[in-house]
């Protein structure tokens with residue numbers, strides 16, 4: 225059997241075709257069904273992977289850990305402190321060391337360049353677990369969830385509210401362009417994705433029939449949407465000083481029941497998580513004390529509503545990440 229993914233890195237969806245993304249999603253659905261049926265699938269017994277995290281994580285870290293264990297592999301976790309990487313040792317040297325001990329490397333951190341260097345020099349598959357620019361494994365989980373809800377991706381009206389030039393805004397736009405979806409970024413103009421990336425996505429859209437548009441108008445952006453998506457207004461790695469300005473800019477784009485009503489009763493609400501939907505977190509409470517807001521990017525009402533699929537989406541991180549590891553590590557027979 226051939227395996228077109230074997231040995232490849234998973235750094236951005238830009239590197240994958242529409243068919244390849246569909247193939248990864250089908251594989252994830254199969255692995256999910258197997259796990260639900262309690263059927264073991266351990267084709268990678270004896271292999272070792274290392275998870276490099278320069279930033280915090282719940283879903284991504286646990287999905288890689290559990291996914292690797294499910295497939296029969298051993299896992300090493302290296303957090304923001306405790307390794308030499310980047311402090312006393314270059315990324316290029318780290319890549320060449322880890323590539324001699326491990327069969328796969330996951331990286332979450334700041335620069336896309338770092339994950340690219342790891343991919344270039346380690347000699348083993350490298351998976352992007354989030355950088356400031358992209359979060360490609362999240363998109364696979366989001367798209368698997370949309371397929372489970374609507375049966376397809378092509379033609380889905382997808383609207384992203386909030387900071388549309390962060391890693392999620394960028395990656396969702398790329399994914400939507402690749403998969404022939406109708407993508408709308410609804411945000412203040414200075415938070416739209418950068419022009420170079422937009423042009424790339426527009427070119428892809430011409431081939432797939434996707435539609436990409438931008439609006440500052442909340443009513444226009446949400447009208448007829450099948451999916452309403454949002455993410456945090458301040459991403460990991462950004463300084464605390466941007467909170468004030470971001471809240472002022474993005475509060476009109478908070479996903480609330482009016483937006484969901486305008487989208488329609490069949491629309492679903494999605495969020496990559498973690499989400500600030502009430503005051504029950506340290507940051508949520510701090511922002512309430514400073515700015516008097518009960519919730520940020522999404523209201524409690526929408527987050528907890530029957531239209532919200534955020535926990536199914538979170539579970540799908542496991543199945544899709546497992547598919548990426550499986551596809552890139554399974555030797556062709």
Ligand code: CP
Pocket residue numbers: 280281282283284285354362496497498
């Ligand atoms: N969505 C996501 O990447 O979550 P974590 O930050 O918990 O990994």
Ligand code: NVA
Pocket residue numbers: 354390391392455456458459460496497498
């Ligand atoms: N944009 C967010 C995504 C978290 C999963 C961040 O980078 O913090």
